[in-house]
Amino acid sequence: MSEKLDRLTACLEEKIKGRIRSLRQACDELTLEVSAGDLPGVAGTLRRDPELGFDMLVDVCGVDYSAYGVTEWTTESSTAEGFSRGVEKSTFGRFTFDETPPASGRTGPRYAVVYHLLSLTHNHRLRIRVFCEDDEFPTMPSLVEVWNSANWFEREAFDLFGIVFNGHPDLRRILTDYGFVGHPFRKDFPLVGHVEMRYDPEQRRVIYQPVTITPRVLVPRVIRKDHRYLDDAAEEKSADA
Amino acid sequence: MPEIRNYTLNFGPQHPAAHGVLRLVLEMDGEVVQRADPHIGLLHRGTEKLAESKPYNQSIGYMDRLDYMSMMVNEHGYVKAIERLMGIEPPLRAQYIRVMFDEITRILNHLLWLGTHALDVGAMTMFLYCFREREDLIDCYEAVSGSRMHATYYRPGGVHRDLPGTMAQYEPSRWKSAADVKRLNESRSGSLLDFIEDFTRRFPACVDEYETLLTDNRIWKQRTVGIGVVSPERARQMGLTGPMLRGSGVAWDLRKKQPYAVYDRMDFDIPVGVNGDSYDRYLVRIEEMRQSNRIIRQCVDWLKANPGPVMIDDHKVAPPPREEMKADMESLIHHFKLFTEGYCVPEGEVYSAVEHPKGEFAVYLISDGANKPYRVKVRPPGFVHLSALDEMSRGHMLADVVTLIGSLDIVFGEIDR
Numbered sequence: 001m002s003e004k005l006d007r008l009t010a011c012l013e014e015k016i017k018g019r020i021r022s023l024r025q026a027c028d029e030l031t032l033e034v035s036a037g038d039l040p041g042v043a044g045t046l047r048r049d050p051e052l053g054f055d056m057l058v059d060v061c062g063v064d065y066s067a068y069g070v071t072e073w074t075t076e077s078s079t080a081e082g083f084s085r086g087v088e089k090s091t092f093g094r095f096t097f098d099e100t101p102p103a104s105g106r107t108g109p110r111y112a113v114v115y116h117l118l119s120l121t122h123n124h125r126l127r128i129r130v131f132c133e134d135d136e137f138p139t140m141p142s143l144v145e146v147w148n149s150a151n152w153f154e155r156e157a158f159d160l161f162g163i164v165f166n167g168h169p170d171l172r173r174i175l176t177d178y179g180f181v182g183h184p185f186r187k188d189f190p191l192v193g194h195v196e197m198r199y200d201p202e203q204r205r206v207i208y209q210p211v212t213i214t215p216r217v218l219v220p221r222v223i224r225k226d227h228r229y230l231d232d233a234a235e236e237k238s239a240d241a
Numbered sequence: 242m243p244e245i246r247n248y249t250l251n252f253g254p255q256h257p258a259a260h261g262v263l264r265l266v267l268e269m270d271g272e273v274v275q276r277a278d279p280h281i282g283l284l285h286r287g288t289e290k291l292a293e294s295k296p297y298n299q300s301i302g303y304m305d306r307l308d309y310m311s312m313m314v315n316e317h318g319y320v321k322a323i324e325r326l327m328g329i330e331p332p333l334r335a336q337y338i339r340v341m342f343d344e345i346t347r348i349l350n351h352l353l354w355l356g357t358h359a360l361d362v363g364a365m366t367m368f369l370y371c372f373r374e375r376e377d378l379i380d381c382y383e384a385v386s387g388s389r390m391h392a393t394y395y396r397p398g399g400v401h402r403d404l405p406g407t408m409a410q411y412e413p414s415r416w417k418s419a420a421d422v423k424r425l426n427e428s429r430s431g432s433l434l435d436f437i438e439d440f441t442r443r444f445p446a447c448v449d450e451y452e453t454l455l456t457d458n459r460i461w462k463q464r465t466v467g468i469g470v471v472s473p474e475r476a477r478q479m480g481l482t483g484p485m486l487r488g489s490g491v492a493w494d495l496r497k498k499q500p501y502a503v504y505d506r507m508d509f510d511i512p513v514g515v516n517g518d519s520y521d522r523y524l525v526r527i528e529e530m531r532q533s534n535r536i537i538r539q540c541v542d543w544l545k546a547n548p549g550p551v552m553i554d555d556h557k558v559a560p561p562p563r564e565e566m567k568a569d570m571e572s573l574i575h576h577f578k579l580f581t582e583g584y585c586v587p588e589g590e591v592y593s594a595v596e597h598p599k600g601e602f603a604v605y606l607i608s609d610g611a612n613k614p615y616r617v618k619v620r621p622p623g624f625v626h627l628s629a630l631d632e633m634s635r636g637h638m639l640a641d642v643v644t645l646i647g648s649l650d651i652v653f654g655e656i657d658r
Binding site for chain 2: 026027028059061068069071149151174177184185219220221223
């Protein structure tokens with residue numbers, strides 16, 4: 001498997017030289033990072049070049065990296081606060097619609113779009129990650145012209161993350177309700193949502209009102225850095241290098 | 242006489258042929274479809290967002306509810322993603338059990354598809370025939386997990402428990418005489434594997450029976466031949482996978498091309514269509530049921546000869562047995578930690594694809610090292626197939642849209658997620 005990936009890596013380095021931001025191999029998978037401006041050109045090469053031959057785009061996925069590494073429980077030192085330290089409002093499962101979540105301290109762009117490509121002729125896969133340059137108004141060039149299957153996936157990423165795909169023929173919401181406000185998969189969108197819908201017998205119609213349910217996530221989010229995970233991480237890093 | 246103009250037709254969301262909650266806005270010219278605009282999302286439950294707020298194991302049950310017609314294959318995709326990130330390998334017996342249940346699920350899915358597709362097109366009998374066999378397979382689900390549909394049976398590191406030695410029996414009642422019960426219980430007297438083996442012996446004849454009703458049926462052919470033709474080039478361009486791609490003549494099957502679990506040890510063939518129309522896709526799926534039956538048979542033979550563990554022995558991932566937990570302090574701590582906090586998955590990302598009955602089902606998992614996933618993206622095959630409906634239905638009659646929806650084999654649990 002890795003031999004095949006090495007060959008693909010070498011091929012990519014040759015064909016899209018100068019446009020690669022990073023090219024990493026992990027878990028038997030190859031991840032390519034390019035800039036948003038280079039994406040349409042790179043995508044065209046990947047699809048048309050006979051040696052690469054990525055004839056299928058299998059998945060497009062938006063990611064919001066703003067809460068990456070945020071935890072709710074200190075694991076490296078002991079505290080005197082008992083279990084209460086686990087139920088403080090911290091990540092998105094716990095805050096209500098009128099609160100703002102804490103920042104992660106992560107620097108770098110917030111939104112990314114991840115593409116998964118598949119080549120039926122050569123039987124290999126590739127992942128492309130492209131970060132959106134502007135956090136306030138994330139945009140990305142559309143790939144519908146290159147692979148038609150991107151159409152609905154891009155609509156989905158727009159709907160759930162608010163990433164605007166330039167050049168998309170029909171960028172409408174797809175999964176959320178008609179008239180929905182906000183982008184629900186962003187990390188600062190509460191799990192309980194903003195509004196709920198019910199039938200009002202007095203007005204004799206369906207109405208929207210602010211949510212009445214309270215957030216309730218019982219298991220705190222924990223990152224453990226004990227020896228088990230450290231060993232794995234160190235091994236992986238040495239394997240990458 | 243006034244000129245007939247284009248008009249818009251609303252199809253669904255409450256339509257028996259909409260297979261759930263599909264709302265189609267059809268632009269018609271007379272009875273010919275000019276444009277189809279599917280409105281989806283009426284079943285959107287935010288599975289991916291919910292999974293982000295839960296420890297890894299608690300989301301396995303959500304995977305069942307994605308494509309609620311092929312429950313265990315969804316679990317397989319999710320569980321495999323976690324296993325690959327953690328770098329653990331389930332015991333061989335667990336992998337055989339997974340393959341066997343994946344194929345049982347494939348038959349379950351295709352039976353439901355065949356029954357409802359034929360029902361939409363007008364063949365009522367098929368529905369009854371298919372549900373007769375589904376019942377036996379759902380009993381296998383029940384025997385192994387206690388649940389008839391949403392099994393939550395696959396776990397990271399193996400499967401929840403080994404195959405049971407007995408099957409549930411029928412009891413005489415007002416509706417079932419003693420003689421009936423005796424006949425029904427005949428195949429249930431042994432273990433689950435005996436029951437499945439008996440099923441694999443019966444099933445090919447059942448498929449023959451379905452084929453007698455449909456394959457050469459004049460009406461069936463009139464309704465499906467030449468409807469929704471997709472060329473291999475267009476199929477790739479639109480991202481079609483599974484039987485939709487194979488129906489167009491592309492021999493692509495992840496079980497063969499990128500084998501996972503123990504599919505590389507199985508002997509089976511990939512059926513491929515020629516014309517890429519609804520009829521070819523029907524033939525491909527019918528043949529897939531026969532091939533699944535072959536795989537199940539091979540798994541049963543292996544599982545009968547090779548007892549062994551079905552879960553890895555690492556109690557940082559898999560809970561210790563109940564009896565051990567009651568006597569051993571270490572096991573109690575493991576149990577407590579696993580069920581209150583879960584396990585942390587090393588930082589990284591993985592895309593784990595399986596050959597789902599409907600196409601390529603995949604889970605893209607990003608972990609930041611926490612006990613909950615950072616992002617779970619489900620790659621649903623039906624979502625992509627439904628997006629091709631517009632192109633496939635153009636120029637066809639309104640009644641053919643029903644055939645096409647059936648031929649796409651869509652389930653809204655996975656499309657809307």
